[in-house]
Amino acid sequence: MTVYVDDMQRPARVGRLNAVWSHLLADTDDELHAFAAKLGLRRSWHQKPGTPISHYDVTEPKRQLALKLGAVPIGYMSRESMDLIRQKRAQMIVEKVARHDAERAADAAEVSDV
Template identity: 55%
Template structure:
């Protein structure tokens, strides 16, 4: 399992932003928590990911995230989307 972050650097609201994804949702949320990200910042519609500033990206890389290209980010997001769909179809335990 791995965490991935790109260097997209999209300008929005005066800051440069990148995307943080992982091989699994559990791993993504755990890593995001280590970075101090709120779970409410997780973007589940479209491609599941966290947006992170370039400063947070640098911290993520120091903690072991992999610098990923666009193709890798999109591939992992597609997998996370499938995982989200499967979770929503699983009945909750009583």
């Protein structure tokens, strides 16, 4: 499992904070949340939960700290970042199919018990 930080570096104002922002991403949301906690990010700042583009927005100082803590640099909208999104989307589909199959098996077991 890997945590990534992109180089979007988009200027934006959030509340009173005028900063340059990038994204913190990971292979899984659990890993993303654990790493975000190391950076002092609040769970409520999580963006797009449960989707392939789940992430935290990070300021440049937090981006630099993430890199020091082992996050892998990745280009914004790069081939690598698009591959990550595709892989996460594929994994979500696999998990959804597995849940569906398990539900059908449980339903079939209930019917055979009757």
